[in-house]
Amino acid sequence: MQDALPLLNGLTPQQFMAEYWQKKPLLIRGAMPGFTGLLDPDELAGLACETEVPARLIQFDPGRAQQGAGWQVSQGPFDEEDFAVLPARHWTLLVQGVNHILPEAQALLAQFNFIPNARLDDVMVSYAPAGGGVGPHVDSYDVFLLQGAGKRRWRISQQADLRLIPDAPLRILSHFASEQEWVLEPGDMLYLPPQVAHWGIAEDDDCMTYSIGFRAPAARELAIEFLETCRQDGMPDELYQDPDLHPVTDAAAIDGGMVSRVSDMLQRLSWQPAELGPFLARYFTEPKPYVVFTPNRKLAEGKFTQQVMQHGVALDLQTQILHWQGQYFINGEQVSVPVAGECLLNVLANSRELSAQLCRTDSAQSLLPWLREMYLLGYLHFPENKA
Numbered sequence: 001m002q003d004a005l006p007l008l009n010g011l012t013p014q015q016f017m018a019e020y021w022q023k024k025p026l027l028i029r030g031a032m033p034g035f036t037g038l039l040d041p042d043e044l045a046g047l048a049c050e051t052e053v054p055a056r057l058i059q060f061d062p063g064r065a066q067q068g069a070g071w072q073v074s075q076g077p078f079d080e081e082d083f084a085v086l087p088a089r090h091w092t093l094l095v096q097g098v099n100h101i102l103p104e105a106q107a108l109l110a111q112f113n114f115i116p117n118a119r120l121d122d123v124m125v126s127y128a129p130a131g132g133g134v135g136p137h138v139d140s141y142d143v144f145l146l147q148g149a150g151k152r153r154w155r156i157s158q159q160a161d162l163r164l165i166p167d168a169p170l171r172i173l174s175h176f177a178s179e180q181e182w183v184l185e186p187g188d189m190l191y192l193p194p195q196v197a198h199w200g201i202a203e204d205d206d207c208m209t210y211s212i213g214f215r216a217p218a219a220r221e222l223a224i225e226f227l228e229t230c231r232q233d234g235m236p237d238e239l240y241q242d243p244d245l246h247p248v249t250d251a252a253a254i255d256g257g258m259v260s261r262v263s264d265m266l267q268r269l270s271w272q273p274a275e276l277g278p279f280l281a282r283y284f285t286e287p288k289p290y291v292v293f294t295p296n297r298k299l300a301e302g303k304f305t306q307q308v309m310q311h312g313v314a315l316d317l318q319t320q321i322l323h324w325q326g327q328y329f330i331n332g333e334q335v336s337v338p339v340a341g342e343c344l345l346n347v348l349a350n351s352r353e354l355s356a357q358l359c360r361t362d363s364a365q366s367l368l369p370w371l372r373e374m375y376l377l378g379y380l381h382f383p384e385n386k387a
Contacts, residue, residue, distance in 0.1 A: 013114035031189035037148030068167030136176035150207030277324035286332035293378035314353035321349035341367030
């Protein structure tokens with residue numbers, strides 16, 4: 001945390017978090033020197049044709065940009081014909097969750113591990129020919145915009161006017177007043193906190209941008225999910241009762257007695273602040289709806305142990321592990337491991353792999369049955385096949 005990083009414009013992570021995180025934008029020239037991207041346009045288009053890869057194709061007509069009909073959004077998966085009929089300009093392909101597919105994208109995401117893993121979301125890759133973009137908009141989350149191939153002009157504004165174009169299929173600002181702008185070249189990066197209006201436009205063909213986004217769940221969503229967890233964990237499924245009910249003259253009214261009885265029922269839903277830790281660990285490790293794990297072929301215990309000792313293990317690119325006060329959670333479920341293996345499990349959670357050398361230690365022996373169980377589920381693999 002004390003080392004200055006080119007990734008953060010020569011700031012230490014501590015300085016960046018104190019001065020910029022969720023406070024103000026930061027332009028970072030040469031954040032990743034020599035970076036030109038992780039895949040080419042054809043490879044990105046290939047991913048967009050996969051059924052389990054979230055992808056969108058956005059087209060707009062500059063002459064009708066202030067009208068809802070000026071924007072068109074298509075959801076993947078796509079096929080070659082969809083790309084063959086696209087115009088020369090003014091469209092963008094967006095592919096999300098690339099870190100779930102490419103080990104290199106997961107490694108890119110890991111460079112931001114000075115931010116809690118629970119906040120990291122995914123790496124989205126966009127491709128656009130000259131003039132392509134998704135229009136002026138604001139995000140509700142933090143984002144690092146890393147330029148790969150090509151150049152992109154970014155305009156930003158901290159304007160208060162966040163009105164949207166009516167009936168547009170995207171949340172496009174109806175009035176955008178640029179306050180600053182820059183052209184980002186390969187390896188440059190722009191950090192934007194939430195609610196900063198921005199508009200990126202490709203300066204040339206084959207422009208590719210890598211967006212490192214962060215999760216920012218709404219309070220309503222957290223409350224609903226937490227109450228559902230409380231219900232599952234301890235809220236009795238008792239039925240509403242009113243044995244003291246009296247005849248009424250206004251049958252359409254909700255009376256005070258009903259409000260009081262329901263209030264008593266809800267007050268039985270009690271929880272302590274400490275219960276939020278396990279809930280958040282489950283919530284933030286829950287796989288996204290499009291994530292599918294492929295079980296590995298069954299290996300006998302002896303054969304599995306031999307492979308672990310020789311190769312080590314690595315988490316599947318879609319797997320997430322978090323912990324709370326000695327409790328570990330993987331892909332939305334709490335797991336139990338022997339105390340002797342907890343230290344190595346923490347290493348696995350943070351570095352996403354255990355070397356063969358670590359797997360040969362005494363403390364790893366107690367973890368082997370659990371590792372094999374996770375292997376069979378497809379949650380982890382041997383490093384040479386960890387994608």
